[in-house]
Amino acid sequence: MKEVNVKLISMVLVLVSVSIFILFKTDKNALVVALNKKNNISVKIEELINQNLDKELIRNENFNDKFVYLEFQKDGMCSSHFVDAKTGEEKYFLxxxxxxxxxxxxxxxxxxxxxxxxxxxxxxxxxxxxxxxxxxxxxxxxxxxxxxxxxxxxxxxxxxxxxxxxxxxxLDFPVSLGESTSFQDGYTYDKNKKSIAFTFDDGPNGEKTNKIVNLLEQNKAHATFFMVGNKMEYGKETILNVLNKGNEIGSHSYNHKNMKRMKIEDIISDEEKTKETFYNITGRELIYTRPPYGNINQKIKESLNTIFINWNLDTEDWLHRDKNYIVNYVMDNVNDGDIILMHDLYDSTVEAVEELLPKLYAEGYQVMSISELAKIKGKSLDAHSVYRSIKAD
Ligand SMILES: [Zn+2]
Known part of the structure; x- marks a missing residue:
């Protein structure tokens, strides 16, 4: 019995010491590995800081033991680095x-x-x-x-x-959520940027009008289309497409006649006809009128209850029918608050619009409709008045 007890006790002793030894060794290894990792991380961070000595270190933050986020800034430009909190390797945000x-x-x-x-x-x-x-x-x-x-x-x-x-x-790391703020899309126009209105006369004109609408959409732009009343009946779908894409439509008279040579009562009844035609198609009112050829006098102004919109930049696209001419003319002459006249009748105009919209954006211009231009300039437009541009005071 005694012998058995001694054997048992020694066996237990041996087992315990082996366990302690293993435990100790593992712990020690773990400690060494952890120290190395910690060194790797700090070495990497130091290395990155040294590489960016010309910049200011703005942030050095550990994100929940996932990564260390380093942010440097110089001349308003930000550069960021992600160091893995386990391995000390530099990683990508993704x-x-x-x-x-x-x-x-x-x-x-x-x-x-x-x-x-x-x-x-x-x-x-x-x-x-x-x-x-x-x-x-x-x-x-x-x-x-x-x-x-x-x-x-x-x-x-x-x-x-x-x-x-x-x-x-x-995200594979925790973040704090603020109050949800709406995303700013490209149609949220910026008051501090230069703003101009594109206007297209003499439509609706099917394919060409729709091509222009597409180009406007692709460039986060809008325009006002001044349409001829007697053409509206044949362009219902085009009209709805123009409006659905956020553009607006104004009257360009019923028959495209020179108002100065018409009797006032005919001008009034023609304008009513145009408004009615438009209302029947869209359920909306026309609030702007562009008289054909821009021809207007005091009597016409007083007789029609509408806001008259002319232009201050005439591309003469109908005369030149030349994309390059139109593009150069606009880029050489454009200014904040301008109203630009074109016609959705010619391929050369469509091509010019395609080139102009990116060029204008690149130069800091926002292209919009008359209503949007008035709004961003803080102007309310009055009936019986003629506007050729809409500039802030
Ligand atoms: Zn016209």
Missing amino acids: DYIKEEKREHFQTKIKDLLYLKYPNFIADILSLEDSQKTYQILQNELYIFYDNSTISPKVNEKLYLRVDYQEIQDC
């Missing part, structure tokens, strides 16, 4: 988007880019290999883009603000 959500995330960003920017910009920014910088803020993510390959070259900083509410299910 590494912290859940793998199964990466495609969803990219699609979301692409959608937001096309909501905010004209296609010629969004096409480039949404390319996978476009140069971007991710900035992580309290409630939102900013993505800054390098716009060097966009043509025409855009003279503004290109970026996207993404509320975490929109992407929280994609």
Whole structure:
């Protein structure tokens, strides 16, 4: 019995010491590994700081032991780095988007880019290999883009603000959600930018009108179309398309006659006919009138209860029928608050619009309808008055 007890006790002793030894060794190893990792992380951070000595270190933050976020700034430009909190390796922002959500995330960003920017910009920014910088803020993510390959070259900083509410299910790290703020789309016009109105006369004109409507849509622009009453009946679908895309329509008389040579009662009854035709198609009222050839006098002004819209920049597109002429004329003469006259009748005009819209955007212009221009300039337009441009006081 005694012998058995001694054997048992020694066996237990041996087992305990082996366990302690194993435990100790494992712990020690774990400690060494942890120390190395910690060193890797701090070495990496130091390395990044040294590489960016010309910039100011704005943030050095550990995100829930997932990654360390370093942000540098210089001349208002931000650059960011992500250091993995486990390995100390430098990673990409996209590494912290859940793998199964990466495609969803990219699609979301692409959608937001096309909501905010004209296609010629969004096409480039949404390319996978476009140069971007991710900035992580309290409630939102900013993505800054390098716009060097966009043509025409855009003279503004290109970026996207993404509320975490929109992407929280994609993020592989915790964020705080602020109050949901609506996303600013490209049709939220900016008071501080230059603004002009495009106007197209003599339609509706089927395919050409619709082509212009598409170009406006692709460029986050709107226009006012002054249509001829007797053509409206044959262009119902075109009219509805123009309106559905956020543009507006004004009267361009019923028969395109020179009002100065008409009897006042005929002018009044023709205008009524135009208004009625338009109302029957759309259920809306016409509030603007552009007299044919811009011809107007005091008597006509007093007789018609409408806001008269003429122009201050005449492309003479009907005369030149030349895309380059129209583009150069507008780019050489355009100013904030201008109303530009064109006609949705000619291929050369459609081609000019296609080239003009990106060029104007690149130069900082927003192209809009008469009502939008009046609103952004803080002007209320009066009936019986003629406007040739709409400028702030
Ligand atoms: Zn006309």
